[in-house]
Amino acid sequence: METDSRAAFVYLLRCRDESLYCGWTFDVEARLGAHRAGRGARYTRSRLPVEVAAVIEFADEASARREEARIKSLSRMDKLALVNALTGGR
Numbered sequence: 001m002e003t004d005s006r007a008a009f010v011y012l013l014r015c016r017d018e019s020l021y022c023g024w025t026f027d028v029e030a031r032l033g034a035h036r037a038g039r040g041a042r043y044t045r046s047r048l049p050v051e052v053a054a055v056i057e058f059a060d061e062a063s064a065r066r067e068e069a070r071i072k073s074l075s076r077m078d079k080l081a082l083v084n085a086l087t088g089g090r
Helices: 028-036 061-072 076-087
Strands: 008-015 020-025 050-058
Touching (some): 008 028, 020 061, 050 061
Antiparallel strands (some): 008 020
C-alpha cells in the first residue's frame, strides 16, 4: 500500500464523557467538523460534543499512522500525560 507524502496529523479529542479519542488526518479542521457533525468515528458520535485536546504534525501519513497506533495502545493516564506535555497543561 502506497502512502501519501504530505504532512499528516495525529489528534486527540476530549469527548463529553471526558474520554479521549485518537485519530489521524491530513486536515484537522475538516476532520473535527466531521466528528462534531456526527460523521466522524462511531466512538465520538455517541460522545458529542468533542473538543481538540492535542494535535501533532508528522511529515507523512505513514508516520502519523504509526503514532496513532502507539497512542491508542497507551493507558488513559499516559494519554492524559501526553496531552499535558503537548499543551503545557492547557
